[in-house]
Amino acid sequence: MKRRVAVVFGSRSVEHEVSIITAVQAMNTLDEERFEAVPVYVAKDGLWYTGSLLKTMDAFQDLGSIPSRAQRISLRPFSGRMTLSVESPRHGLAAHGVDTTPLGVDVALLCNHGTNGEDGTMQGMFELLGIPYTGAGVTGSALGMDKVLQKKVFLQAGIPVVPHVAFSRRAWLENPNDCLVLAEQHLRYPMFVKPANLGSSVGISRATDRETLRYAVDVASHFDRKLLVEQAVLNPREVNCAVLGNDNVVASACEEVFSTHAFLDYDAKYRVGYKASDRAVGVEKGEARHVPAELGEELTRRVQNLACQAFSALDCRGVARVDFLIDESQVVFVNEINTIPGALSYYLWEAAGMRYQDLLSRTIDLALEAFHDRKSNIVTYDVSDLLQLGSRGKSGSKNR
Ligand SMILES: Nc1ncnc2c1ncn2[C@@H]1O[C@H](COP(=O)(O)OP(=O)(O)O)[C@@H](O)[C@H]1O
Ligand SMILES: [Mg+2]
Known part of the structure; x- marks a missing residue:
């Protein structure tokens, strides 16, 4: 029998649109002999939808129309195949509420990028739902x-990383000069300032002196409570x-990426003005990839x-x-x-x-x-099992 694969994508992330592309490509590439793709699209407001129209890029030309064209999914906090259900309006005379039909998926192919998808949150939910999911688990994703x-x-682990320092937004707000001095004591200019938890270069800027460093940390501090300053390579x-x-x-x-990442300098940023809601603050992106990299x-x-x-x-x-x-x-x-x-x-x-x-x-x-590997772990005990485990190796365990 074919396995039903929930292809999960979208979600509340600055990489929402990229995730749509990843997912649609994957749905149209899955081996149809073995798998049946079931789109599970998480809209920007966090509501979940399914429907075969979500397998094509056309469906996403107008994100606002999806609620009227796709079916809502509801989640039940059970464990197993039946936890995801499709909602359909109840018809008939006493039409109140909705009917739910289990979606019956066997495994989830996670195609979310960034926050609320790649960061351990979605993985944690699928753990609770008891549905196998692709990629890293909760810890690996969060790290x-x-x-x-x-x-x-x-x-x-002895893996080389660039010299860096980190501090909290609170430390920055309370003692900005201490943070600047910390960076200057450990690192040389130019430096890269990044929010700890984001992607797509959002909130990242390059600093060449104390003034631009101050500005760069200010920008990053709008995006995360944890801030990272790295020495530039x-x-x-x-x-x-x-x-x-x-x-x-x-x-x-391996691939080599030739980016025309122009990290906007201090002046350019002031000229264009800076808003916390700006999408790709600090970066204008244009990339060429070369596979395999000539290394x-x-x-x-x-x-x-x-x-x-x-x-x-x-x-x-x-x-x-x-x-x-x-x-x-x-x-x-x-x-x-x-x-x-x-x-x-x-x-x-x-x-x-x-x-x-x-x-x-x-x-x-x-x-x-x-x-299946995780399923072989013991996650619950009966008290009697515990007593047995205890008495097996130890005499006098009754007194314990
Ligand atoms: N320490 C650094 N030295 C030189 N360039 C850097 C450094 N850190 C980041 N960059 C540049 O900034 C880009 C984005 O930074 P990265 O850490 O990859 O964040 P993101 O999660 O947004 O991809 C990199 O692809 C690289 O071009
Ligand atoms: Mg990167």
């Missing part, structure tokens, strides 16, 4: 989203490499090894993409991990000889494998 904690884990090569697996992992081909054998192997190490250090699963900065003397730094990479990084796997359809099948199989 993958937090640029500060992620670096701590990397350092502990000068003229970096930006290289990405994806990783696939659960306990045993493999690395994809030579040795550097390619170093990047691939570090990618696998970074993936495992954060306890990731399924597929993720690790992004690197390489400096002029070929020193490699792990910049960040994306636990639900754009387009699920299929192009890096195609370059390694794996079709997108096979990547999706493998990712779903890994989700099911991880789910």
